[in-house]
Amino acid sequence: MTVETTPMLPLVVEGHGESAVERLRARREELRAALRERGALLLRGFDVGGADGFADIVRALSGEPLPYTERSSPRSVIKGNVYTSTDYPPGEEIFLHNENSYQASWPLTLYFHCVRPPLTRGATPLADTRRVLAAIDDEVRREFARRGWTVVRNYGDLVGLPWQEVFATEDRAEVERYCRERDIEARWLPGGGLRTRAVREVVHRHPVTGEPVWFNHATVFHVTTLPESVRLGLLEMLGEENLPSQTYYGDGGPIPYAVMDHLRACYRAAATRFDYRADDVLVIDNMLVSHGREPFTGPRRIAVAMAEPYSPDR
Ligand SMILES: [Fe+2]
Structure with a gap:
């Protein structure tokens, strides 16, 4: 070897x-x-x-x-x-x-x-989250550190996954208990759907090395990270509040599109394949x-x- x-x-x-x-x-x-x-x-x-x-x-x-x-x-x-x-x-x-x-x-x-x-292609590109964090503009990082980020997810029949599959149960009470134990707010929607909302941190410390890392779904779950045709189709069909996933600052405020562009660029600059x-x-x-x-x-x-x-x- x-x-x-x-x-x-x-x-x-x-x-x-x-x-x-x-x-x-x-x-x-x-x-x-x-x-x-x-x-x-x-x-x-x-x-x-x-x-x-x-x-x-x-x-x-x-x-x-x-x-x-x-x-x-x-x-x-x-x-x-x-x-x-x-x-x-x-x-x-x-x-x-x-x-x-x-x-x-x-x-x-x-x-x-x-x-x-x-x-052809089909690689699993990799990006070091220590490098991603270092590349992010100080002001952008401070704003997220102060406000956190929110993940909103919708589970329904039209797009995304049904809640029964996501939580691997048919029992609503079990979903509610799961969410409560993990600081997730769960709301049942008319028609049988479910919306969850959770506020998380953008930076976490690695438990072994102690290093701070950019560790969150704020970018991949944001609607602007989808290809434009998919994004426009979903927004027209569902509206923003019903998207399978969307991200915000921790206080619910929208993340400006320019900030999302910057975050994507930081990931891509650190990526290898x-x-x-x-x-x-x-x-x-x-x-x-x-x-x-x-x-x-x-x-x-x-x-x-x-x-x-x-x-x-x-
Ligand atoms: Fe993955």
């Missing part, structure tokens, strides 16, 4: 056809330290061993793979807690984000396994590195697992 030291993400850890799990168990502490410093590892050239082997890789480095809760994107189960990456139209980009950063708790480590590479090869395993520190998805062609199949749940307030 050789370890490259290039300054770009991710750090490539190369194998020569040997079992990934055996090697990872042997180098566990060293690789975990590298992950917390660099933010992402690419395990390339190993024998992964299918979905079971992938889950064993997660266990070897992190522990048990987690169920995907309070969902924001459609995924299918491959096996156990191994899922497909978001089932989203191949022609569209998924903007850079940190998994579940709109929630009260989130996974610290993410795993992606390239089962079948795409024909690589082309997947079959059996690549990408390991991401979910707080140090944001990830997205390029549009792609061809039969791309990426398995995803999440691990190491973390709640900043508990």
